[in-house]
Amino acid sequence: MDKIDLYEVYRLLFKKFGSQGWWPTTAPGEAKPKHRGKRPDTEKEKLEIVIGAILTQNTSWKNVERAIENLNRNKLMDIDALNLVDIKHLAQVIKPAGYYNQKAERIKNFIRFLLEEFDGSFSKLFSMNLTDLRNKLLSLKGIGKETADSIILYAALKPIFVVDAYTKRIAERIGLGKKDYDELQKIFMESLPEDQKLFAEYHALLVRLGKEYCKKNNPRCEDCPLKNLCSYAKANLS
DNA sequence: TACCAGGTCCTCG
DNA sequence: CGAGGACATGGT
Numbered sequence: 694m695d696k697i698d699l700y701e702v703y704r705l706l707f708k709k710f711g712s713q714g715w716w717p718t719t720a721p722g723e724a725k726p727k728h729r730g731k732r733p734d735t736e737k738e739k740l741e742i743v744i745g746a747i748l749t750q751n752t753s754w755k756n757v758e759r760a761i762e763n764l765n766r767n768k769l770m771d772i773d774a775l776n777l778v779d780i781k782h783l784a785q786v787i788k789p790a791g792y793y794n795q796k797a798e799r800i801k802n803f804i805r806f807l808l809e810e811f812d813g814s815f816s817k818l819f820s821m822n823l824t825d826l827r828n829k830l831l832s833l834k835g836i837g838k839e840t841a842d843s844i845i846l847y848a849a850l851k852p853i854f855v856v857d858a859y860t861k862r863i864a865e866r867i868g869l870g871k872k873d874y875d876e877l878q879k880i881f882m883e884s885l886p887e888d889q890k891l892f893a894e895y896h897a898l899l900v901r902l903g904k905e906y907c908k909k910n911n912p913r914c915e916d917c918p919l920k921n922l923c924s925y926a927k928a929n930l931s
Numbered sequence: 932t933a934c935c936a937g938g939t940c941c942t943c944g
Numbered sequence: 945c946g947a948g949g950a951c952a953t954g955g956t
Contacts, residue, residue, distance in 0.1 A: 750938040756953060757937085791953040795939085837939045857937050900937055909935065 697867055699884040702919060703891070706898035709918035713897035716742050716847035717754075724765040726758060733848055739815040741770055742848040746840045747799050748790040759789035772813045775804045799835030806833055819849040827853070838874050846896070852889040854881040855896045859903030866907060866925035 714730030718738045726741065733739050741761065748757040763786045764770045769778055784797035811817040821829065826849060830841035842855045856877045865871050869880065885891060906917040914926035 746937090749936090751936065752938085752952085753936040753954075755936085755955075759954090789953060791936090792938090792951045793953080795951055799939090835939065839938060843937080855937085859937065896937085903937080 697869060697922060699881060701922070702867070703885070703895050703898070705918045705922075706902060707894065710898055710901050712894060713901060715893055715897035716745065716843075718742065719761065719765055719770070724762045726761050732850065736772070736815050737770065739819075739848045740772060743803060743844050744770065744800060746843040746847075747796055747803070747835065748787060750792070750796070750837075750840065752791050756789045756791060760787040763787065763789070772804060772807065775800060776808060795835070802834055803836070815848065819851075823851045823853060826851070842878075846889065846893055850889050852887045852892055854878050854885075854892050856881075857896075857900070859907070860896070860899050862909065863899055863903060863907050863919075866912075866923060867919060868924035 712730060714728035716733070717726040717728045718731070718733060718741050719726045720729065726745070733742060744764065745757060745761060748760050761770070767786055769775055769783070769786060775783070780797050780801055783800065784793045787793050787796055787800075790796060807813055807815070807818060818829075819826065823845060827841055827845060830836050830844060831838070836844075839855060839857050842853050845851050845853050846855055856874050860877060860881075861872070861874075864877055864880075869877075872880070881892075881895075885895070902917075902919070906913045907919075912925075912929070914920055914923070914929045917923065917926055920926040920930065
């Protein structure tokens with residue numbers, strides 16, 4: 694069994710798809726988030742990434758977009774507004790994202806935490822070192838590993854590799870075997886230089902591949918950019 | 932019609 | 945620990 698070169702995987706994906714511009718955020722004056730390829734400078738952009746990371750838990754980004762659009766139009770993409778809004782109303786606004794009661798609770802939890810412990814400031818929260826920040830986020834109800842790591846990578850801009858359902862499926866198919874979150878994260882991070890931009894692009898590319906080629910059902914192995922090194926594609930195409 | 936989508940928490944053995 | 949269920953909308 695030949696070993697998979699995860700840097701080579703990255704090169705193939707980037708050659709095929711190019712830069713993905715993650716994480717999508719809403720431009721000033723607009724309501725709909727877009728992949729803009731822009732670092733989140735403002736508190737509002739960082740907030741939007743956190744909210745998006747919670748909303749997208751086991752949910753398609755399309756539905757999350759609608760929920761974010763609703764939040765923007767209702768002027769709720771704001772720390773103080775979210776702190777004050779009635780949780781039932783918040784739940785209705787984010788309804789398209791599904792699990793809206795749980796997610797409203799999780800958003801409220803996070804906002805309360807940020808206000809009480811960090812004066813509502815992402816700059817203060819993100820000034821923690823990566824390990825402490827991660828443990829802090831993981832201690833919050835509704836923030837698990839993937840959500841925490843997405844926040845750290847895409848909002849705090851610190852180098853950690855995000856593992857999601859696509860990552861797990863793609864990793865298993867190309868021949869890394871069935872691995873859990875921590876194992877996969879370790880494998881990716883030990884195979885790559887510690888680089889926030891690289892990790893950010895890589896994860897985005899895996900999502901792109903998972904959506905368009907390495908789908909759960911009917912994967913398109915024929916023209917997959919990884920077909921030459923993927924054990925699943927080799928078996929599937931033989 | 933089922934199944935899927937950028938998970939997490941809780942409970943039970 | 946690890947499996948299994950709950951949470952819910954919108955697309956195919």
